[in-house]
Amino acid sequence: MRPVLLLFILIVSFRSFGQKAVATLDSTEMQIGRQINLHLELTHPKGKTFTWPSLPDSIQKIEVLKRSQLDTSFSADGNELTIRQSILLTCFDSGYYAIPPFRFTDTANKDSLTNYSETAPLLLSVFTVEVDTTASIKDIKPVIEMPLTWKDFVPYAAGVLALGLAVFIGILLYRKFKKKPVMAEKKIPSLPAHEIALKSLAQLEEKKLWQQGQIKSYYTELTDILRIYLDHRWQMNAMEMTSDEILQYPVVYKLDDSVKNRLRYIFTIGDLVKFAKMITVPHENEQCMMNAYEFVNATAHKTLADGNSVRKEEMAV
């Protein structure tokens, strides 16, 4: 009698309540960081209302990413209503996680002990990826390449324009503030330096300055002729140098003493006449002229008419 009674109670209870709650997972296994759907489904007789379980943002370490809208559908005979919801889950810790049952409560019989329906608990296994420590680190996913638009080229075009502008301004400024050479480039005379010097010495002799008492002018011109010769001969700015500086100038300093002393004699007497009112005797004047000729002749054999040759030779000296 007792089993028959129990069966009767079950049949009556099913018929009287008639609701069914189901929770399913797309899969019971998931790789760490991946996403999975949890489907909740409640089927109940038409006319009843149930409270839908409110889902927290996370269930243990499982995170709820998205909740779908409730989807309702009636059975073919129209007596039963099915409500569905999909919940997107993810998890960033490996392990086994139990998803507890979800309870749907009948709103009409809140106090009744049998006024609800529960889903079965679920188990989700989250497994990690195997790390190959020998391989290099790489992206999980490759970089997504976006299609290029004209806006992408704007910064590059602006950069090129700015660079071009900067170069243009730089050229203008360089031209404006470009350092000019300290001294104007020397013109290479058409005649060899020694020929010009010898000609000038002959002209000075013809002027007979010291014979007319113009000793200072004589020595001024004589030393100027030699300075110009040195200038042309070794490009040494001799006109802007003092006597000592000329005699200390490397190419002059390296000359034979006999040659150098002739120049020293002229400059010494010349400075005394020019700056110390010295009055020389004819013999000294003639001696200075002779020394000047000899100095030019002694250093002239290397002088070439071609300016380039002069420069090469100068470097060699």
Added chain:
Amino acid sequence: MTLATGNNTVMTDIKEINERIHHESAFVEILHLEVGKKIIGQRYMLDRLLIGLLANGHLLLEGVPGLAKTLAIKSLSSAIDARFSRIQFTPDLLPADLIGTMIYNQRKEEFTVRKGPIFANFILADEINRAPAKVQSALLEAMQEKQVTIGEETFKLDEPFLVLATQNPIEQEGTYPLPEAQLDRFMLKVVIGYPNKEEEKQIIRQNLKSEETRINAVLKKEDVLRARKALHDVYMDEKIEHYILDIVFATRNPEEHKLSKIKNLISYGGSPRASINLALASKAFAFIKRRGYVIPEDVRAVAHDVLRHRIGLTYEAEAENITQEHIVSEILNAVEVP
């Protein structure tokens, strides 16, 4: 180099001048030897000190600390038997600390004058740019006028009177730079460099000696005054005068001396005082070289010292790190030597 170049030379009065200068300037070597007992190297600075002393000008010395600036002037004053006074310029220095003040004498019930340290023959104004403008101008006025007024009384300063002001090229914070007009009152601005290795070795040895080196007075103040008179007799030819003028004018109008490229670098050039001082310093240089006449070498030797503080630089020059040294060198390399 002397005038006696041969028996055939016809001597003029310049020979007599030359001989006199040669005789009068004999003390220069003795002075160098005596001062050299304590000062190793620094011949350049000592020559400039003598130029200032002989030409009755004042010096502005610039150099990093420890280059024997104080020792040099102290040694020079000891060798000349003159009174030396050192004044450390500080921001709280007052003009009265320098020139002196009136003190009330309670016993006599009157004010009496207490003379300041400026009443000496050789003044070392150490770090002149650390004192405010009123103190600087008090010193510079005394330098110019060679006299000082305290209360209502005016006192003439003792001759020779040489002021050696120093400036430190580093640590410029909290200083009062000398205005251009006051800089111009210094005959020379001397920039002192480090001694070379050999000199520094001697300096170390000298300082490690147990006994103190004593400087003896080898010259009297009167000798200096006599040398100053003789300096006026040093002959300067018109050609040298023109050379000096060319150099100074090139600082004002560089384009007229083929120096257009430095025109934009100079805001103002040398004043007539620059020409006067260049001529005087050239004469003094010829004197210490024991010559009775000036040659272009003398002018070039002192040109940097006379002109470097008398040329104003433009912003353009400062932006390009061009100094007065560059400008003077450019001018000397461009102006034709007579």
